[in-house]
Amino acid sequence: MTRAEYPWLLPSDLADPADPADPGGPEGRDVRRHRRTVRDWIVDTTAFVFAAFVGLLAAEASSQLDNSEVAVFADQLLGAAACCALWLRRRWPVGLAIALSVLSTVAPTAGGALLVALFGVAVRVPFRRLAYVGGLALVCGVAQVFVRPDPTLHPLVAVAVGVVLVLLVTGWGMLVRSRRQLVVALRERARRAEAEAELRAQQAQRAAREAIAREMHDVLAHRLTLLSVHAGALEFRPDAPPPEVARAAGVIRDSAHEALQDLREIIGVLRAPGDREDGDRPQPTLATLDALIAESRQAGMKVTLDNGIDDPAGVPAATGRTVYRIAQEGLTNARKHAPGTEVTVTVRGHPGDGLTVDVRNPAPTGPVPHVPGSGQGLIGLTERATLAGGRLTHGPAPDGGFTLHAWLPWPS
Structure with a gap:
């Protein structure tokens, strides 16, 4: 002090x-x-x-x-x-x-x-x-x-007066001491509360940065994998027919444009609330899963979607966004590690029972081109599903392929 x-x-x-x-x-x-x-x-x-x-x-x-x-x-x-x-x-x-x-x-x-x-x-x-x-x-x-x-004065009266005065003075002093100690304790508690609030703010900021990093990986990995695959095809097949070259160049251009849009959207999270642009695109949900499948098909993938949800718009936005990211990561991994195989995306669920999403692909039949990757996407998906109250498992299938299974809560 x-x-x-x-x-x-x-x-x-x-x-x-x-x-x-x-x-x-x-x-x-x-x-x-x-x-x-x-x-x-x-x-x-x-x-x-x-x-x-x-x-x-x-x-x-x-x-x-x-x-x-x-x-x-x-x-x-x-x-x-x-x-x-x-x-x-x-x-x-x-x-x-x-x-x-x-x-x-x-x-x-x-x-x-x-x-x-x-x-x-x-x-x-x-x-x-x-x-x-x-x-x-x-x-x-x-x-x-x-x-x-x-x-x-009678001696007993004099003694009583002296005892009362001593007790009154010491009691008053003890009361003042207790009050001062209480004030100091409250000040220290307020200081500790401020320090703890600052620490919580720093932890929340760190968590937000980690969430943004995971979101950036989930969004950009899908786009950049398309760029890598088609750029690699152009590199290994310089004598490809002009229509195929033009088609691959178109996919590269579209993927680069979409990657820039996604990056702008993620960076927009770091801006102040008053600095956000009115033209920001909405976050993906289960209703936009069809668009993701169509985009993958246009890139040359064989994708089968089995969506058993009658009303995708009725799924909570956070749950639908998690399903979208899981499917996106599964398609990205299949494109990198099992090119040319047919990927099956299955979505099932009912309110109160939860929602499941499965992404399966068989083992690749030909040589697999090396595409950089460290498996951080699956780690991020597992954490995302856990934070949402669900669970996610992944691993090799008995036929040599790969299976990605997730369950997410869907309140009734």
């Missing part, structure tokens, strides 16, 4: 009061490092005036009793010294309270200063040490009744 963070606290409260070994604690701190503020001066002056007022009342009462002038003068001198000693209570609160407790036994004029010192101890030290100091003050208060008796 620092005074800049908690300006309402006393200098002795800036350290841990429960740790006597702390050099910044009430018994060992260096006052040169904690100069009094304006508030401290006001508080200390008020305490001094209160102690002096109580001391004057006690001195006036002592002068009206059968005390000698020497005893009255000694009371006044000791009371003044006790009041002046209060300016040291921030440096030695416990020691000062002990000294004033002993002094009040023979000098009633030090009673006001003792009450102020006890209040300071109750504010600054833990209860265990306060109990020792308070107990000593009570014992000294009882002894004062018999050492310096007041003929106008």
Whole structure:
């Protein structure tokens, strides 16, 4: 804690009061490092005036009793010294309270200063040490009744008044200490909450970036695979008939255009809400699965779609988009690793039972061209399906082909 963070606290409260070994604690701190503020001066002056007022009342009462002038003068001198000693209570609160407790036994004029010192101890030290100091003050208060008796008060009444005053002052000081500790705890809790909120924001940002990376892979892998396959065909068959060359060039051009559109759409997610363009294309759903199959067929793939969903528009958008990405990744992998085979895409499901999607392809019959790939697409699909509340499995089929199976929840 620092005074800049908690300006309402006393200098002795800036350290841990429960740790006597702390050099910044009430018994060992260096006052040169904690100069009094304006508030401290006001508080200390008020305490001094209160102690002096109580001391004057006690001195006036002592002068009206059968005390000698020497005893009255000694009371006044000791009371003044006790009041002046209060300016040291921030440096030695416990020691000062002990000294004033002993002094009040023979000098009633030090009673006001003792009450102020006890209040300071109750504010600054833990209860265990306060109990020792308070107990000593009570014992000294009882002894004062018999050492310096007041003929106008019964001894039991005098003892009761002294005990009540000590308990009231220490209780008030403990209440102030508890309140300050509560305020500091609330401040620390608010600071931790802000730090945790910032950490959660960073984690959410990281998760969003990972989601964007997965989305970019799912979208662009399909387009770039078309470019790679047809560019490879042109490279290995430079003597192909002009119609085939023109057809392959058209597919490359269309795929490049679609890749640019998809990339623009993904990058648009990173823009501020007010910077989004009105012409952004909608996200794919189950209703656009037919368009994906048609595009793959135009690229030369043999694809069979078995869609058992009567109303694709009735499927939740998030679920439909996940189905679309699974089918897209399955077609991309089949195009890369099993070119020329017939791919079967099957979609089944009912509300309440869930929705299943299967992508199957047999083993390739001829040589397979090498297309770069690391399998990150299947990992991303598995994570996407898990986040959606479903599951995804993939692996080789008994006939040497490859099977991709996913189940997704479909609320009724």
